[in-house]
Amino acid sequence: MTQHRSRGIRRIGVLVAVPALSALTLAACGGGDDGGSGGSGGSGAADGFSFAFENASGGQENPWQLLADQYAEETGVEIETQGLPPDSYGLSMRTQLQGGSAPDVMMFSPGAGNSNAVLPLAEAGYIEALGEESASLVPAGNESLFEIDGEVYAQPTSIIPVGMAWNSAAASDGGVDVPADESAMLDACGTLAGEGKSFLAVAGSAPPNMGLMAMAISATRVYAETPDWNEQRAAGDVSFADSEGWQATLQTVVDMNEAGCFQQGAAGGGFDAITQGLTQGTSLAAFVPGAAATELANASPGLNLQVQPFPPADGGDPFMLASPNYALSINASAEDGAKEAAREFLAWMAEPENAARFVELQGGVAITGPDENLSPVYEPVADLLESGDYAPLPNLTWPNPGVYDALSTGVQGLLAGQGDIASVLESIDQAWDQ
Template sequence: MSQHTRIARRALAPVAVSFIALSALVLSGCSTPAAPAEEPTELTLAAPLTETGDSPYKALADAFMKAYPEYTVTVEETSNDTYGQNLTTKLQAGNAADIFELAPGRGQDRSVLTLAEAGYLLPLDDTNAATTIPAGNEDQFESDGKVYAQGLDFAVAGIVANLALMKADGIDEYPTSYDQLLKDCATAKSNGHSFFVIAGAMVPNTGFFSMVMAGDTVYGPDPTFNTERFDDKVTFAGDKGWNEALGRFLEMNEAGCFQEAPEAGTFDTITNNLVGELSYAGAIPSGAAFGLGGANPNAQFVVYPFPGADIVSASVNYSLGINSKTDSPTLAKKFLDFASSADGAGVFPGVSGNLAVVGADFGALPPQYDGVKELLTDGKTYALPNSGWESGEVYNNLGTGVQGLFTGQATVKDVLESMDSAW
């Protein structure tokens, strides 16, 4: 036997042994019946990190584990900035959490419809999810007739105003018309204050402010604007309501309604001006009225619609969906059912400061909601418009465009055309 043959045999021996062992393993696997899979008793819940205060997700998980001590729910929080990207990356890699936070509608990487259409969400038709969706919000949770997410709380998007400061300046009531607002702006300015504070350098706030104003000029008169925009029957640039809404930024700025250099405002500016009593009001989520009031006991923060509007934006703020590849679909649905049950429905909004999606009694709301109580009771509400927009770029162009209006870099037409172009 030659030396080469010996070397080749030595080298091939381990390969042959491995092949035989592998074959045996495969055959034994084929012949053994698979044991019935038992669901794990542990769940993971992914959510964006709460910037201030306690985490409502952890509070909900704790309440569930208290009610069902045999189960464990681990909350995985990531920064709000990277949460969406993190979620989509993990979903594609197949290692996402069992349950995760979602944004209603479409347009963001974490949007319910975007992920449902991509096959990453479990349908929730055999849960109580449908009961958590307020009237008018259904199209943000349903695809092909199936519900894919469950609402956790209900937020009013309006103007949070400090009535005490307004009264101290001689303004006895919140303005009931746009013209009255412009007059009150002059009064505020003469007292060294501004009626509004806006974070002009922050897209989320300029966009939010625009959508609050659009209730009066767009979504009140034409509640189906988004559907018509989808069908290309209307455009932003060609819509009278949108032109009026953005034109008001220029009018209000000229009337001195905003703080000095509104284009440079940040979220810190909003907090400082409202708590420090430099401005009367800001367009911010209604839950903030409680936090701001806590920071300044002398203030009296109340949520209102935009002056003159007889409609207010009210929609699900946070929602949860189930990973279509979860190993624990039954347990995950049990968790969602708990979150909408009599025991669990109040836990999340109790921490987030928003309203409960199930069993909310608008007549018994805290005094911070006095300005919108009647509108909520009468159902004069509209969902936040951007959750029904085709792409996040539309909202981004609106937000940056408002800053461009303040600096004079853009006209109303420029901004609206850029939104149409991004659609």
Template sequence: MRYRAVVTLAIGAAVVASIAGCSNDTGGGGGETLTWATVTSDKTAAKEAAAAFEAETGISVEVTASGVDEYQTTTRTQLSSGTAPDVFFVWAGDGNPMAMQVVSDAGLVADLSDMDFTSRIPEGFKSVSQNGGKTYTAPISSAGIGSAFNLTAMEENGWSIPTTWSDTLAFCGEAKAAGKTAFALAGATPWNTQLISYALAPTLVYGPDPDFAAQMSAGDVTFADSAWVDVFDKYLAMQDAGCFQDDALGTVYEDALDMVAKGEAMASVQVNASLAAIRQGAAEDTEFTLAPLPATDDESQTRMAAAMGAAYGINAKAKNPEGAKKLIEFLTSDEGQSVYNTPIAAIPALGSSTFEPDPALDSLLEYLESGKTDPFMDQLWPNAKVQQVHFEVVQQLLAGDVDAKGALSQMDAAYAEG
């Protein structure tokens, strides 16, 4: 099937296997409710997966979800105090306080190396799931970043999705003149500020220079003396062209998505999981799609960011470790991969014979299949501070408090801390 080809070509999986669902044995949970923490964008997926898991195993699951910034702070505090959930969301690689490298180095997450799913981790995901040759996270979804367009609203206004940089800026002007917003920006939600950078960088930085990340690691290049300057300058150009709503820096994530759902904004640059949240606030027949954000006037140069999305680890001090392992077994099964990824328009990281891709992901799948994607930039950054500084300097940049080089120099300083 087409999805199997996508995984093999784009993510490097050697085999996309179907495995049996987890056992119906209700033992192993110790009679305790299993606690599971995730982020808001994956709440619907976790709730549906928890219901299916409970039905299959008889183990009760309590799911909690919170926004990225709150989640990272709260969960680290809980892990330190011994009150963290049994299973929790972990970001791939490095780059933030709840990333695999960080929590495994701190001994906060259990070693999953003896679990069956590890043999099916795609080659491209191993480096961001493993530390010291041991596996600490279970990859559940593949994710992409692009412009989540309200196609129904676009058609009603007589607009088509722009495919070049010049067309994008022109579209922003037309939308503004019509009393609409081209791209809703959640500038008050720190993690959302990075997404436009991540949507532009594959075309401007990592596509033209595939070895850029390795060169940075070797100290041969920097953010401030590279095409990252073009990324930030084009971010500013979008603001100057009226691409964003008034008071974009005062808009939170939920409100930005609501603007797209209601057709007040035509799009918002988001991770694909946000499509589910947008749909919840939209009229029933509204159609959406995730499209690339052009960065040049040559459409053939356009690339998208795509990488491992949701992943879960087991608390090293889990109160219900056996139940936690059963949940990971379910989430990495053929059934679990489909149940989790379907409601949030995501793509199974380990493959699933029963999964049917959301039509809104057609562009992302095509870019994956053609090899025109690059990983999320922070997953191989050397520490969590670089991403936090990225959040801050984008807000400074859009507020006019710093220029592109000044903002990127701050990121370089954080990167140099190793």
């Protein structure tokens, strides 16, 4: 009987021990971060830090990766890099910051209008305030994208102009010059459509490209006349639905669609339609950020792409979008040593020769404005950049990612024959007020 009872106790012991041991094992596996830095990489010592950034291709030729490699080589500082896909980058950083496993240095988008925007994270206390050196790099008029209560939480790295990536050779072949205004553009669209070409290649199935197109058009229709339109909207003084500028912007999209400005099947086209259209010369232009135009030109020998401003409304003046679309921030919960190493990295980034190197790698414009190193890709817009005839990407200032999503899907609908301008603008207002 005693033997029977002891066997029973042994059985119970085994039953309790197995899950307990499993739990302990799991706890041991998951508890590695306790002794490390706030960073994910475990290289949070004073002589190293971890660094996360978007890496669409996943390759080693990413400008952030190349810059980190150069810094590590020059200084001997160990950097653990983490290149993540852009579509999940914002979510990954939010999750890691809340879980206490975020990298020490992170790339973000300025403002609050994107899923990877820095200001909501700074407001929640996850981002370290930066010093004067970083604040001095913020372009005039862009302070609201980087600051909360006078504290700067991200260091801009370069200015990315946004307009039309223009294939000069294809335009010459089609006998088309850069249109001076909307009427000239619509005429050119008709001419090109007759030849089986298109003025623009768009990714109608990708809402972000539709949103970028609408914003690029809004530069002349909205922000040229009212640079503080976003501030007025935030104050409730104006609305998208009542804005003549936004109505004109979306009307231009509808007019372009009806005039045959887009490639055949544009509503279902993906980003491949843009690259194919530009590289094969079947389309003259596309709405892509300037850095992407540079990358595309570099990847296609013989392809001569330049950034052109979108034609203004008849009688209007050229104006464009350009803003620091990327910035670097420091994790507020990083270890002191890693934080110090991160600050040194940001200071190194701010040095003119290193900033210039990054601009060259990324294909942007120096954060201090166009200089002698300005890429030939931006030659047509150099005057606009120098004279300050540009506004930041509007969605950076918008209060939440839903506003840009409403604009993007609304324009997508207009291209596919769904909805009307008034309903699209109302939906954007609703998204703003959420």
